[in-house]
Amino acid sequence: MTDNSLAIRKFSDLANPTRFLALAARLLPWLVGATALFFAAGLYLAFTTEGDYQQGETVRIMYIHVPAAWLSMMCYTIMALSALGTLVWRHPLADLSAKAAAPIGAAFTLMALITGSLWGKPMWGTWWVWDARLTSVFVLFLMYLGLIALNRAIDDPGKAAKVCAILILIGFVNIPIIKFSVEWWNTLHQPASVVRLDGPTIDPEFLRPLLVMAIAYTLLFFTLHIAAMRNEIWRRRVMALRRQAARSIGREA
């Protein structure tokens, strides 16, 4: 029996790019709306809650710095899962997912570095130190750039996917290093105060806007990721159609 319907009933149905496009078209307007709502609420909270008794106004940088840093690691984790999807299950969308996520991850990492630097100057007295946390995040940024460059340097998408997937998995070792760098080494950067085994040690006054902004950033990430994956499917269709057109001209001649 052949099933030609475009309905998605199980996870493996997503392997069909046409089904994915239909799902993306249905999901994206909702995701865009939810992202805008959460950003509006997050920004409102970020500027209406009190400043810190020691840090003053600069505590507001936390609401854009911490979610960006979380997202930079989540994005790489999603790329690592996609890399497994490419190498182990040969899922046709896994490679699109990894390729589409890389520039988004690079942007979030750069955002964490810039806002961190702008927070470091007034609070630490320096824009930058080569401590374990800052250096490992900088290495993550370089890895994103390297993966983008490598993917674009190889013309054959199948080959590029395999090579990049291997490199993504090797680079994943950096993620636990980033997370635990503040515990393993003496760093100027403070240790975790939200995601820790004994619960958050941060005051609810600051935790609320932080969590709303974190949801907003996560929604933004998935909106952009799905849209970028859709762009990639279109790009490959254009390539395939051009090749098909060139072949048919060759036959006619």
Place this chain on the structure above:
Amino acid sequence: MSGHFAYVAASYAAAAMLILALIGWVFMDGRGRQKELKALEDAGIRRRSQAGRPS
């Protein structure tokens, strides 16, 4: 407002610029690819799975 307001403003401006650039890039990339697909379709080139279907 304390004297550190410039750092807060610069952080939010940098984050906003990066996010807007990212959204703009994804949006323009999508529009460009859709235009290319439309041009190919107008030229009568279609995916094999849709070759037999009326437009």
